Amino acid sequence: MQPFVYNALPMRVIFGSGTLSQVGPEIQRLGCGKALVLTTPAQAKEGEMLRADLGSLAVGLYSNATMHTPTDITEEALELAQRLGADCVVALGGGSTIGLGKAIALRTDLPQIVIPTSYAGSEATTVIGQTENGQKTTQKTPKVLPEAIIYDVDLTLTLPAQMTITSGINAIAHAVEALYSAEANPITDMLAEQGIARVANALKILSKDPHNIEARSDALFGAWACGSCLGAVGMALHHKLCHTLGGTFNLPHAETHTVVLPHTIAYNAPFSTVAMTKAARSLSAGSAAQGVYDLAKNLGAPYSLKQLGMKEADLERAADVAMKSPYPNPAPLDRERLLSLLRDAYEGKRPA
Structure with missing residues (x-):
């Protein structure tokens, strides 16, 4: 038990x-x-x-x-x-x-x-x-x-296509972090898995049929589920990085979540295998990191920080800011590994 x-x-x-x-x-x-x-x-x-x-x-x-x-x-x-x-x-x-x-x-x-x-x-x-x-x-x-x-x-129903995708992956980020949170529990795990699956499946439909009412309903319900489970537990590396990039470098919120999520998943994956198995299953993918990356790229969403206007020269500063205050995270926080993560996100590399 x-x-x-x-x-x-x-x-x-x-x-x-x-x-x-x-x-x-x-x-x-x-x-x-x-x-x-x-x-x-x-x-x-x-x-x-x-x-x-x-x-x-x-x-x-x-x-x-x-x-x-x-x-x-x-x-x-x-x-x-x-x-x-x-x-x-x-x-x-x-x-x-x-x-x-x-x-x-x-x-x-x-x-x-x-x-x-x-x-x-x-x-x-x-x-x-x-x-x-x-x-x-x-x-x-x-x-x-x-x-x-x-x-x-x-x-x-009139939410623009690009915003639909990035906003939806932003919601998925809430659920993924909830799955590997230090406060994870069976109730939020269940909500997180359902939320990820509902949103991911809805986005695939909405990219082709943006006025599909059932898909819109599933996406909105999934977003509530994802937000609810994050609301009940704590945030970790992904949200810390996105808040750093958004607040310090004024990058767009949902787009930043979309670009960074595959790389924070890959960073934490070796230390949260059960959570990542659940996330991958909800995405109908063999790998949670690659599943999110492929979802975003295949649906036409941005997949690199370079696309969002981030400057390569600012990556070092971003790593420094992200290391400033301690926070719970499955994988140990290491500046060089964080910098490598940010470089991969900057270039838009598909996680290994």
Whole structure:
């Protein structure tokens, strides 16, 4: 018998099609009536439509959520929330918007309702990453866990092809790290395997048929499963590297996860054979590292840091930053091995 400790997160999940109509009732269920809607600039139109639909339940819209959650953006949104007397936030969007909602909740304890439009999965975790002065830091606290998550499959039907793939592999990264986490347990293992399989199979269909409603549903459910299992356990090397690359070098979040994941899997594989067997099985691949790499490359996603604009001269600095603070990881952390990992990711080499 495998001994384990499992901490279930208190979350309310509404999943289906047309569930956007539940936002108003959920605001009222929380005892609130002055919601501030949050979006990125690209989704401002959708945010304004939601604000209008909510009528008197919404007091305004903040539409400048930004990748990697810069603290100056958070302060700007927080000032608006206080000026309008907001008693809750409604985040409509992907990881950038969800991160902003979490950052506001961290500072104010305002309740959050999250409506994901991508497969980021961060809505299901107690993790928040924030960037200040070019340095991205993360913390884990129940204060940032949303009170309600509303998954509306209809909102993902227009997700662009490239974003669909990279966002989906970002979700897979959550589940892979959960499988080899120091806090792994049978419950999260089961969720992780199901999440990886659902997302991977859905991505193959969506690359050819982006409006396939069943595949969109599977991808969204898989993203929730992947995020949920990571929310219940701890992060390791993969997320540390991606936060370093994203916050320090301003690389795009989902694309960075997509490029780096095969290489962090390969780094940890000799020290987490059972976890990697489960991941490979869920990917229908002989090797978890090669399975993720082939999935990304075959579906047209970026597969090298060079493609994302990373400079080769910055690899040494990235390795130094990643080594700064200790964190649990199956394989021992060694600077030269990390540098080799980063070089492989920079060149886009297929893991051996």
